[in-house]
Amino acid sequence: MSITTTTANPVLRVAPAAPAEAAAYFRAGLAFHADVSDVAAALAAGGDPGFVVLDSRSTESWDQGHIPGAVHLPTALITGQAERLLDRSVPVVTYCWGPGCNGATRAALALAELGYQVKEMLGGFEYWAREGFAYETWEGRERRAADPLTAPVDAQNCGC
Numbered sequence: 640m641s642i643t644t645t646t647a648n649p650v651l652r653v654a655p656a657a658p659a660e661a662a663a664y665f666r667a668g669l670a671f672h673a674d675v676s677d678v679a680a681a682l683a684a685g686g687d688p689g690f691v692v693l694d695s696r697s698t699e700s701w702d703q704g705h706i707p708g709a710v711h712l713p714t715a716l717i718t719g720q721a722e723r724l725l726d727r728s729v730p731v732v733t734y735c736w737g738p739g740c741n742g743a744t745r746a747a748l749a750l751a752e753l754g755y756q757v758k759e760m761l762g763g764f765e766y767w768a769r770e771g772f773a774y775e776t777w778e779g780r781e782r783r784a785a786d787p788l789t790a791p792v793d794a795q796n797c798g799c
Contacts, residue, residue: 673732673758675766690730695746702777714742717749730756737765
C-alpha cells in the first residue's frame with residue numbers, strides 16, 4: 640500500500656481568490672494608487688492632467704529634488720494649509736521619498752479626511768528619479784539615466 644502526500648507550495652498554500660473577488664480587489668487598488676510612469680505620462684501629455692501632484696516631504700527633502708509643478712505641503716501642515724493651496728474639486732496625487740516611506744500614505748489620509756479625492760503615487764520620488772524623469776532641485780532641473788532595474792532604458796514606457 641502506498642500513501643501519497645501532497646504539500647501545497649508556498650504560493651498555493653492559500654488558494655487564489657475567486658476571479659470576481661480578485662477583480663474587485665485590484666480595481667480598488669487602482670482607485671487608491673497611481674504609478675510613477677502613469678503620473679509622468681499624464682503630466683507630459685500637456686494641458687491639464689486633471690490632478691495636482693503633492694510632495695508631502697520636508698523643505699530639506701523638497702530642495703534635494705521634487706517633481707516639476709508639484710505642490711509642496713509637508714504632511715504636518717496639511718490640516719492648516721490644504722484649503723489655501725488645493726482645490727477640493729481637483730484630485731490630488733501624493734508622494735514622499737519611496738516605497739520604504741509611508742509619508743505619502745499619511746498625507747493621503749489627511750487629505751481624504753478633509754474631503755479631497757486622493758491617490759498615492761507608488762514608488763515616490765525615488766522611483767521618479769530612478770525611472771529617468773526630470774526633477775527640480777534648489778539648483779535647477781536635473782535628470783538621471785533610467786535605472787534598468789526599474790524602467791526600460793530604450794523605450795518610451797514599460798508597456799504595462
